[in-house]
Amino acid sequence: MTEPRTSLGRIGVWAAGFDTLPIAAVRQAAAAIEDLGYGTLWLHETAGREAMAQAGILLSDTRQMVVATGGADIYARDAVATSAAQRTLDEAFPGRFLLGLWESHPSLAEDVRGHRFGPPLATMRDYLDALDGAPFRPAPGPGAARRVIMAMDRGMLELAGERTSGAQLLGMPVEYTRIARAVLGPSALLAVTQFAILDEDGSRATELARSTAAAALPNRRALLEDLGYEEVDSLGDRVVDALVAYGSTEDVANRVARHFDAGADHVSLHVVHTTPGTAPVLQWQRLAEQLIP
Incomplete structure (x- = not known):
């Protein structure tokens, strides 16, 4: 089977808003x-469409x-069920x-799905054993x-390097990309998703970047503090800039x-825009012109 470090291509799209669109x-x-x-379309799974079914539809299309x-x-x-779905799609x-797997969130696991949320690292390890x-x-x-x-901390990075691609x-x-490459070693796949906002109106772009960073902060607070960011909850410019790339296509x-440069093999773009219920096709086009030969 094609080696994942090469088959993904260098640039992809993280389709964050697909659950808001009709199929x-x-x-x-x-x-x-x-x-x-x-090269790659990334799908996330929360409480919207089922991941494997949607992947099969889009692979067919x-x-x-x-x-x-x-x-x-x-x-x-x-x-x-996950193993059978993956092997079916591979076939x-x-x-x-x-x-790609993630450890979910307590509210999703318990309130939405009715399970008991377990310790993330141990639960993921057990899940890999079962796979x-x-x-x-x-x-x-x-x-x-x-x-x-999906590795949000060093423990998950180490598990990813030990047990997966x-x-x-x-x-x-x-900075975390650089740490991840060091933990994973030179041969493992390292795929990175970057929040991106295209808007050359400085004040408007900054406002959207700050709201994006605020929504992302709860799952990243501890990591940012470990990296030396101070007063994270105040969402100062340094914290916002660390999480979100905003401005022009060049930015x-x-x-x-x-x-x-920090060691990523593949970068996907999580484009944030202000038109709900639409796909950011124009932004994808402008970024492709800048990033894809």
Whole structure:
């Protein structure tokens, strides 16, 4: 099976807003992303569409682009179901599906799904054990199933390096990319997702960047403090700038380049915009012109 460090391409799209769109618009957006030259489309899973079903739809609607679950929730289905879904997609679309897992959040696991939220690292390790032992009646395809873990701390990074193809980082500072590469070593996949805002109106871009950083902060507070950021909750310019790339396409491209310099193999763009219920196709196009040869 194609090695994930090369098959993803260098630049991808994190499709943050797909759950707000009707499925017909999602399918059109996926086709547009591929036509613009992006190598991978990343899907997240919270309380919207089921990750594996949506991945299968979009793999069918595209030709060669990789579809990755940037965070298939480990509480959304048991490991046997996840393993069977992954192997089914691998069999139908060889080399084009990447399973990314995330440890969920207490409110999603308990209030939405009715499970008891366990210690994230131990729960993820147990889930990987169950994936490894899951049966699959059809003959498996060539090569091992490809998995990555969304790693929000060092423990998850270490587990990703030990047990999977690598790690996926969502909305983290460049300093964390550098740490992740050191923890993972030189051969593991390191995929990074960057929050990006295209708006050359300085005050408007800053306001949107600050609200984006505020929404992202709860899951990143401890990490930012460990990296030496002070008074994180005040959302000063240094904290906002660390999490969000905003301004022109050149500003975003410079941040992407810094992630590559810090050791990333692949960077996907989580475009934040102010038009709800629409896909940011124009922004994807402008960024593709800047970033994709």
